[in-house]
Amino acid sequence: MAQITIYLDDELIQQVKQSAAEAKVSQSQWIADLIRQHCHNDWPQTVREMAGTWQVFPQQDELRAEQGEDTPREPL
Template sequence: MKQLLLEIDETTEAKINAAAKTAGLSAQQWLQQIIDEKTVTTWPNAIKALAGTWQDAPFSEELRAAEGQDISREDF
């Protein structure tokens, strides 16, 4: 496994440590998770599973089918 030296200020370190503790992870695990989330190149499976699960919006002809016929315009 490679190592990375990263210089950060104390405020940023405190934020990382607090976020990692809240997530129940070590700072290293939390940073790895953030990097993985931000560099993903494919859609998550939960998003892929949504495809085809909702109804398509109706076309304008279907929406207007019950409205009747338009009348002819007057000539100028």
């Protein structure tokens, strides 16, 4: 497991200590959990909740219905 050194001012380190104690985890674990929450590769929950809320996109045939017939290609 790698280690990272970060520098925090006195006020911030006290907030970290208090928050970690309230969560009943080590300061290192509390910071790692916070980083995990902000460094993810999936869509945010708000985006996932939007699934199915928009109308279904039209099919290819529906989109091309008003375009008419294609002109046949000339033979090579």
